[in-house]
Amino acid sequence: MEFDAAMGLYRAKLRNELTASGPWLLLNADGKTWRLASPAQKRPVVDEQSGPSQKRPLIEEQPGPSLPAIPPRLPSAETETAPIYVEMARTNAEVRGKLLEQLQVRMNSRGAHNSLEEVAAAMKPYNLSNRQLTQMLAEIQTDGTAPQWAENHKQTSMDETNVNRFDDTYQELLPEILSLRNNGQGFTDFNANFTRPYLDGLLAYAGYNRNKYNCLYRTDIPAMFRGDDRTPFEFVRDGHMLPRADLGEGSTSQKAVSATFSLLDAKKYISRFGKQSGIEELQYNTQYHKYPGDLNNTPSRDTDLSDGDSDGGGSGSDNESGRVKEKDYYPKRHNQSIAFCYLFDTRNIEIVPARENYHFNRDALEQSKKTGGKTWFPDDDLEGHISVSTRGFSADRIWLVNSTFTRAARVNDIYSQSYDHTETSSRGEADMIEEMTWAGANNMGDYDALIDQVAAANKPVINFPVGKEVFSNDVVFAPDVATPASV
Structure with missing residues (x-):
């Protein structure tokens, strides 16, 4: 393919041609x-x-x-x-x-x-x-x-x-x-x-649309990816994924969750986990804990989640519903050695892309600086911010990607599948797998097996091509996978 400046069109070109001689083409x-x-x-x-x-x-x-x-x-x-x-x-x-x-x-x-x-x-x-x-x-x-x-x-x-x-x-x-x-x-x-x-x-x-901070956003990006230390079962039990860090105001209309447009980019986070990133997050027993645990405590003194709603430090400043304010607990996840790759179903959700804003919308930043506004754009090249409510991002929209980055299944299906393959209904396979993960086991194979079981049960999965880069717009949901109503 060669662009002809004189005609303003692309032209088909044979491999052995120096100058294109084929027909004029449009995309x-x-x-x-x-x-x-x-x-x-x-x-x-x-x-x-x-x-x-x-x-x-x-x-x-x-x-x-x-x-x-x-x-x-x-x-x-x-x-x-x-x-x-x-x-x-x-x-x-x-x-x-x-x-x-x-x-x-x-x-x-x-x-x-x-x-x-x-x-x-x-x-x-x-x-x-x-x-x-x-x-x-x-x-x-x-x-x-x-x-x-x-x-x-x-x-x-x-x-x-x-x-x-x-x-x-x-x-x-x-x-x-x-x-x-x-x-x-x-x-x-x-x-x-x-x-x-x-x-x-x-x-x-x-x-593109503009939100209250004058950031460009889209609602037609089908999916995004994220590397994260939290297990899929935690999201299912809680019903939502909370933002891992408070990114503050200025990018999305509601709370911002950072994600990437590239599956490979999420994979890179996972490869760095435990070495260059993720250490601090493991000091929190759940995503609802406001304060990190204390390794000087012993595991036997670990406080149950249901007992953790008292404000141990007397903060009293956190009005978010469901936040756990205890401090005197042992961080049971600090030995965890693996992280997870997630695909987020972002259909009909506000996404603020980084580079597109810097490239097309830099006037918004300059104007915000002049007026003392709060506008800012995501930092990394392939990053985007997902706008979520104070509840967080719905577990109905979260898919777990396997360790070979070739298949993904909904976390809700993975969790329910673990109970279909256990003899007791009070304790599923997921709970045992999760405890092994927290203890430091490199047991991604257990999660992969559950994803394959979901596929074998004819529940929805997304398959990715081997050896090819996958981006947000490559993700196609099957017609029977309805867009979740919850965000």
């Missing part, structure tokens, strides 16, 4: 296939259609083939060193850079001394795609006078009733989004090339 709505495209006309067609302003609907609402609700993960070939969407994003940026350089030469041909930044600023009000910028280069006067179609486009690009005003730029935005989310890297500075109102409209068209 289909499924993000995986291509369709034939007619070469661009000499003059860009500016659609003057009027009608109600359109926001791209969620995929379930679409009556037929249209733009996807989620920027799809484009297919990658094993022979490529980077996914196709990364190469597309990089190519788009390189093409725009070369076009601006050529415009600089043309505009300076009469002795002017416009810098590249000044040329970009001069083009910014026109809100041009690479295809349109190519046409601008061919027709702009040496004194900088733009052709009439460009002046018309400047106006129509800001017309909210123009249903086609994002057609070209959306094709360039898609690979940029995927490169940011899955690769942590962007290439085109959209803030420098498009006016703020136009860019805000484009982002809304692409599925």
Whole structure:
């Protein structure tokens, strides 16, 4: 595949070709296939259609083939060193850079001394795609006078009733989004090339919303991943997963839970567990304990959870329901040596992505600093914040991934499966497995076995391809796996 700057389209290319000679192509709505495209006309067609302003609907609402609700993960070939969407994003940026350089030469041909930044600023009000910028280069006067179609486009690009005003730029935005989310890297500075109102409209068209902190968020990301020290059975018993750390206000509408868009990224956390991370968390017997335990105590003095609602230190400042305020207890989990990888079902839940906000929404940070606001974005490249209620993230939405990162099952199904394979109904296999984990056993195989038993019982599981990176948008839930009502 090769991008032709003159035509503003991609073109099929044989392996032995230096210059692409195949047909012109456009990406289909499924993000995986291509369709034939007619070469661009000499003059860009500016659609003057009027009608109600359109926001791209969620995929379930679409009556037929249209733009996807989620920027799809484009297919990658094993022979490529980077996914196709990364190469597309990089190519788009390189093409725009070369076009601006050529415009600089043309505009300076009469002795002017416009810098590249000044040329970009001069083009910014026109809100041009690479295809349109190519046409601008061919027709702009040496004194900088733009052709009439460009002046018309400047106006129509800001017309909210123009249903086609994002057609070209959306094709360039898609690979940029995927490169940011899955690769942590962007290439085109959209803030420098498009006016703020136009860019805000484009982002809304692409599925972004803004919360009370002015952070960009999406509700159509199907899943996220997290490495965590807590066992799946703890989440089932409690009914929810509480945020492991208080991330404070400023990113999500409600409480924030940190997660990653990459299964591999969650795997890296697990590989560091007990060495570089996770030690402090093991000093808490449950996720409801406010204070860590004391290793100077003995296991026999360990306080039962039901007796732990007294405020041993007289704090009295924690109003969160169900918090355990005892301090004088032995941390029964401090020998734990393994951590777990979880998949979160995040359908219809607010997610604030890190890189997409830094790349497209840095004005929100700058404005917040000026006004003394609380706005901030997640820190890590592949990180996103999930917005959850004060109760936490529902266990109905949590799946445990096995130790080979090839299969996941719902924690509720895993827990119930453990009782289906025990002779007593008062103590399930899960309780014994969990106690072994707390004692320091490397017993991930026990959890893997339960996941396989869930699959054998024809309960829902998610299978991941072996040897391929898996990202949030790769996760597809079976039609019979309904979106949980609880968050």
